[in-house]
Amino acid sequence: MPESVISVRGLVNKFGRNMVHDGLDLEVKQGEIFSIVGGSGSGKSVLLRSILGLQRPISGKITVLGMPIRPGAELPYRHWGVLFQHGALFSGLTVRENVELPIALHSSMGQHTRSKLASLKVQMAGLPSEAEDKVPSELSGGMVKRAALARALALEPRLLFLDEPTAGLDPIAAEEFEDVILYLRESLDLTVVIITHDLDTLYSLSDRVAVLVDGKARTGTLEEVATMDHPWINSYFNGVRARVIRTTESVV
Amino acid sequence: MGSSDFYIEEFVDRRFIVSLRGEWTFDNASAIEQSLKTLSAPASTDVEFRCAGLRRIDLTGAWLLYAKSLEMEAEGFKPEFSGFKDTHFKFLHQVIDQPHPEDPGIEDKEFTFLARPMAALGRTTTHAISDIGQMAAMGLDGLRRPSPVTFRETINQLYEVGLKAVPIIALMSFLIGVVLAYQASTLLTQLGAGAFTIDLVAISILREMGVMLTAIMVAGRSGSAFAASLGVMKLNEVNEEVDDMLIMGLPPNGTLVLPRVLGLVVALPLLAALSDLCGIAGTWFMSVTLLGLSSAQFFDRINDAVTLDTVMVGLSKAPFFALIIGAVGTLRGLQVKSSAEELGRQTTRAVVEAIFLVITADAAFSIIYTELGI
Ligand SMILES: Nc1ncnc2c1ncn2[C@@H]1O[C@H](COP(=O)(O)OP(=O)(O)OP(=O)(O)O)[C@@H](O)[C@H]1O
Ligand SMILES: [Mg+2]
Numbered sequence: 001m002p003e004s005v006i007s008v009r010g011l012v013n014k015f016g017r018n019m020v021h022d023g024l025d026l027e028v029k030q031g032e033i034f035s036i037v038g039g040s041g042s043g044k045s046v047l048l049r050s051i052l053g054l055q056r057p058i059s060g061k062i063t064v065l066g067m068p069i070r071p072g073a074e075l076p077y078r079h080w081g082v083l084f085q086h087g088a089l090f091s092g093l094t095v096r097e098n099v100e101l102p103i104a105l106h107s108s109m110g111q112h113t114r115s116k117l118a119s120l121k122v123q124m125a126g127l128p129s130e131a132e133d134k135v136p137s138e139l140s141g142g143m144v145k146r147a148a149l150a151r152a153l154a155l156e157p158r159l160l161f162l163d164e165p166t167a168g169l170d171p172i173a174a175e176e177f178e179d180v181i182l183y184l185r186e187s188l189d190l191t192v193v194i195i196t197h198d199l200d201t202l203y204s205l206s207d208r209v210a211v212l213v214d215g216k217a218r219t220g221t222l223e224e225v226a227t228m229d230h231p232w233i234n235s236y237f238n239g240v241r242a243r244v245i246r247t248t249e250s251v252v
Numbered sequence: 253m254g255s256s257d258f259y260i261e262e263f264v265d266r267r268f269i270v271s272l273r274g275e276w277t278f279d280n281a282s283a284i285e286q287s288l289k290t291l292s293a294p295a296s297t298d299v300e301f302r303c304a305g306l307r308r309i310d311l312t313g314a315w316l317l318y319a320k321s322l323e324m325e326a327e328g329f330k331p332e333f334s335g336f337k338d339t340h341f342k343f344l345h346q347v348i349d350q351p352h353p354e355d356p357g358i359e360d361k362e363f364t365f366l367a368r369p370m371a372a373l374g375r376t377t378t379h380a381i382s383d384i385g386q387m388a389a390m391g392l393d394g395l396r397r398p399s400p401v402t403f404r405e406t407i408n409q410l411y412e413v414g415l416k417a418v419p420i421i422a423l424m425s426f427l428i429g430v431v432l433a434y435q436a437s438t439l440l441t442q443l444g445a446g447a448f449t450i451d452l453v454a455i456s457i458l459r460e461m462g463v464m465l466t467a468i469m470v471a472g473r474s475g476s477a478f479a480a481s482l483g484v485m486k487l488n489e490v491n492e493e494v495d496d497m498l499i500m501g502l503p504p505n506g507t508l509v510l511p512r513v514l515g516l517v518v519a520l521p522l523l524a525a526l527s528d529l530c531g532i533a534g535t536w537f538m539s540v541t542l543l544g545l546s547s548a549q550f551f552d553r554i555n556d557a558v559t560l561d562t563v564m565v566g567l568s569k570a571p572f573f574a575l576i577i578g579a580v581g582t583l584r585g586l587q588v589k590s591s592a593e594e595l596g597r598q599t600t601r602a603v604v605e606a607i608f609l610v611i612t613a614d615a616a617f618s619i620i621y622t623e624l625g626i
Contacts, residue, residue, distance in 0.1 A: 091487070091591035109282040117281070120315055120344075137487075137590035156278040156310045188310055 003030050004063075005159055005191045006051060011060030013046050020046050022215030024060070033185060033192045033205050038212030039232060044195045045085055047212070048163055051193075052082060065159060076159075078106055081152030085163040085195075087144040089136040095122060095147045096132040102154045118154065125150035126176050141168045149177070156188070163195045171200070178204050211236070256287040268293040273305040276313025284313065288320050293329055304335035318344045387579045390586070394510035397503045402510055409515025413474040417523055420473075421466055425527040428461060429453065429534020437543055450539060450550065451557035457531035458558060463524040463566045464614055467573035470520055471606040475581035478512050479602035482585025483595040509586075513578035520574035521567055528563065561626055569617050573610050580606045 008026040013019075020043035028034045038044050049055035051062055053069045062069040065076045089098050099118040103109070109117070122132050125146040136144055145168055152160060160181075166174040178201060184190045196202055202209065202222070209225045210217040213232050218225060226237040258280070260271045270291065276284060293299045301317070303309075309317075321331045394402075437449040485493040485508070494504050532554070539545045545553075584602035588595050 092593040107278065107281055109285065113281065113285055116319075117312060117315065120311075124311075135590050153311075156312055184311075 004028065005030050005065060006193070007061075007063045008047075008051065009061040011047070011050060011062065012058040013043065013050060013055070014058050019215055021050075021057070021060075024212075024215065024217050026210060026217050026219065028191060028193060031185070031189055031191055032207040033181070033194065035202050035206040035209045036193065036195045036212065036217075037197070037202065037209060037236070042212040043215070044212055045163060048082075048161060048193075048195060052080075052161070078155060079157055080159045080161065081155060081157035082161045083145070083148050083152045083163060083165055085167075087136070087141075087148045089144060089148055089151065091136050094133050094135055095127065095139070095150070098136075098147060099151045099154050102151065106155055118150075121150040121153050122147065124153065124180060126173065126180070142170065142173060145169060146173075146177075149180075153184070158190065160184070160190055160192045161195075162192065164197065165194060166196065166198045166201050174198065174201065175204075181205060256290075258284050258287050259291070261291065263297075266297060268297040268299045269302060270300070271302040271305050272317075273307070275307050276309040276317065278310055278312040281312050281316065284316050288316065291320070293324065297329075299324060299329045299331040301331060301333045302335055303333060315344060383583060387583050390505045390509050390583065391513070391579070393503070394505035394513075397506050398510060399502045399506035401502065402506050402514075405507060405511035406514045406518075409511050410519055412477070413470065413512075413515050414519030414522060417470060417473055417519075418526065421469055421523050421527050422530045424465065424469060425457075425462060425530035426534040426537075428465060429457060429531040429536075430538050431534075432456065432461070432531075433535045433538035434542065437538070446543075449543065450535065450545075450553040453535045454532060454554055454558050455562060457535070458528050458562045458566050460566065460614070460618075462527040462531050463570050463573065464610065466524045466527045467520065467570070467577065467610045468607055470516070470523065470574075471577045471581075471610060472603055474512075474516060475577045475602045475606040476599050478578065478581030479585040479588075479599040480595065482508055482582055483588035483598055486586060486588045487590070487592070487595065504586075509582045512582055513575065516574040516578040517571050520577075521570035524567055524570040528566065565621055565626055569614065572613060572617075576609045576613060577606045580609065 004027050006026065006028040008024060011021045011024040011026075013021040024047070026047075036044050036047065046055060050057050050060075051064060051069065053062075053071070053073070053075050056071050065079055067074065067076050069075065089095075090101070093101065096115060096118050099121050100114055103114050103118060107114070119129065119132060123129065127143060127146045127150065131139065131143060131147070136147070139147065145165065149162075149165065152162070162181075165181075166177055169177060181192060181194075182205070185192060192205075194201065194205065206222060208219060209222055210219045211225055211228070211230075211233055213230055218228055218230070218233070220228070225233065258272065258274050258276065260273065262269050262271070274280070301321070321333075324331050399405075432453045433449060436452050437446060440446050440449050440452065494508075497504050497507060536547070536550050539550045540547060581602045584598040584605075588598050
C-alpha cells in the first residue's frame with residue numbers, strides 16, 4: 001500500500017500583493033517520481049521551500065514523512081536530501097568535504113570510511129575523481145550541480161528533492177543523471193520530487209506530474225495532465241518541443 | 253564460527269558461508285564496518301555470501317559489502333553471492349571500476365627548522381611587493397580609463413563614506429575633546445601648570461588626534477565596506493558582476509576602485525576638519541563648565557597656542573591616510589576569489605592593515621614634520 005510521503009493541504013503563500021499559492025493541495029506517494037512543472041515564477045521553488053520548512057506559509061498544512069512541518073518543529077533532516085536550484089555548496093569546502101559534512105553530522109563512522117563513502121557518492125553523481133579536491137569556484141556550472149547531487153545523496157535519503165537538476169547539464173550528462181535517479185528508485189525505494197522545465201527529464205522519469213497554474217496544482221499522470229484544459233498546460237504540452245519528444249518516445 | 257548482528261558464519265560442505273542479516277544501512281555503517289573487520293575465511297575455501305536473510309540494505313551497506321568482497325578477492329578468494337538484488341553491485345561496479353588516479357604523495361614531511369619560516373618570510377615579502385604593484389596598477393588603470401560612471405559613483409561614495417560618517421565622527425571627536433581636557437587639566441593642575449591645559453589639548457587634537465582617530469574610524473567603517481562589497485562582486489559563484497561590467501565596457505578599476513578612493517581622498521580631509529572642530533568644541537565645553545574659564549578667555553588661549561600651521565600639519569596627512577585606506581580596502585576586496593570565508597578574512601585584513609598602515613604613516617609624518625621644524 002503506497003502511503004503518502006508528502007501531503008500538502010490548502011497551502012497559501014503570498015508576497016505582498018503577489019499571490020503565489022492559493023489553496024494548493026498535493027500528495028506524493030511512497031516510491032514514486034513526482035515532477036512539478038510550471039512557468040517561471042509560478043511558485044515551484046517557493047513550494048519546495050515551504051515543504052522543506054524554509055518558508056513560513058500564510059496558511060496550510062504540510063506533512064513530510066509523517067512529520068508535520070511547522071516553524072520550530074523538528075525536521076526530518078536525516079531522511080531527506082535536497083538539490084537546490086543554484087547548487088548551494090559550501091564555498092569554503094572542497095567537493096568531498098561538502099559531501100562528508102552531512103555524513104559527519106549524522107553518523108559516527110570513521111574518518112577513512114566516511115571519506116571513501118563521500119568519494120563513492122561523488123563518482124555516482126558523475127564527477128571525475130580529480131574534481132573531489134576542488135572547491136566550488138573551480139567547478140563548471142554542471143559540475144556544481146553534480147556535486148550538489150552527491151551531497152543530497154550523502155545520507156541515503158528516503159526522499160530526494162531536486163530543483164532543476166538537469167538545467168545546465170549537456171544532454172548526455174542529463175541522461176546519466178536520469179539513470180542514477182532510476183537506479184536509486186529501483187534499488188533503494190526512494191521517493192523523488194523533481195522540479196523541472198526539461199521535457200526529456202519529465203517524460204523519462206515521472207510517474208506523476210503536478211502542474212502549477214493559478215496558484216493551484218493540477219496533478220495526474222503525464223497523459224492525464226497533458227490533456228487537461230488550461231491554456232498554459234495546452235501550450236506547454238503541445239508546443240513544438242513537446243511534440244518532437246513525444247513522437248520520438250513513441251517510435252522507441 | 254562467529255556471528256554478529258549483521259551476519260552468521262558457518263561451514264557447510266567445505267564452503268564458508270556468510271549469511272547476512274539485519275539492517276545493512278547508513279545508520280549502522282560503523283558497526284558493520286567493525287564487524288566485517290573480524291570476518292576472515294580460512295585459506296583455500298569457497299566463500300559465499302547469502303543475502304536472503306537481509307532485512308534492508310542501502311547503498312552504503314552494499315558498498316561496505318562490495319568493498320569487503322574486493323578485499324577477499326585480493327586475498328585470493330572468489331566470493332559468490334546468492335539471493336541478492338544484483339542491481340546494487342552492477343551499479344557499484346560501474347561506478348567504482350573506473351580507473352583511479354593514485355593519491356598524489358601528500359606534501360613532503362621533511363623537517364627543517366629554518367626552511368619554513370624563511371619561506372614564510374619570502375612569501376610575505378613577495379606578496380607585499382605584488383600587492384603594492386597591484387594597487388599601483390589599479391590606480392593607474394583607473395585614471396587612464398575612467399569609466400562613464402566614475403563621476404556619479406564618486407559622488408555616491410562621497411555620500412556613503414563622507415556624509416553618513418558625520419554624526420559618529422562629530423560625536424566621537426567631541427567626547428575626545430571632553431576627555432582630553434578633563435584628564436589634562438587634572439594632571440597639569442597637580443604639576444602647577446593648569447594654565448597650559450588648553451594649549452596641550454588643542455595642539456594634540458589638531459596635530460594628531462583629530463585626523464588619526466578620524467582615519468581609524470573611517471578605516472573601520474569604509475575600509476571594511478569596500479572590501480566586503482567588492483569581495484562579494486568577485487565571488488564568481490554568486491554572480492559574475494565584475495565580468496558583467498567588463499563585457500558592458502565598464503572598466504572595473506574606473507568604476508569600482510577609482511570612485512571609492514577618490515571619494516575617500518575628498519571626504520577624509522573634510523571629516524578630519526570636522527573632527528578638529530568638534531574636538532575643540534568638546535574642550536571648550538569642558539573649559540567653561542569645569543575649569544571656570546569664560547569663552548573669551550578660552551578663545552584667547554586657543555589663539556595664542558594654535559597657528560594655521562598646527563591645523564595644516566594635521567589636515568595635510570588626511571589625503572594620504574585616505575589613499576591608504578581606499579587602496580587597501582579595494583585591493584583586499586578584489587583579491588577575494590572563491591569562498592565566503594575568504595571574504596571575511598580579506599575584510600578583516602583590509603581593516604587591520606589599513607589601521608596599521610595609517611598609524612605607521614602618522615609616525616613617519618611626525619618625524620618628517622619635526623625634521624622640517626614645523
Ligand atoms: N523571497 C521572496 N520575496 C518576494 N517574492 C518572492 C520571494 N520568493 C519568490 N517570490 C515570488 O514568488 C513567485 C514564485 O517564485 P518561484 O521562485 O517559486 O518561481 P519558480 O516557479 O521557481 O520559477 P523558476 O522556474 O524561474 O525557478 C515569483 O513571482 C517571485 O517573484
Ligand atoms: Mg525556481
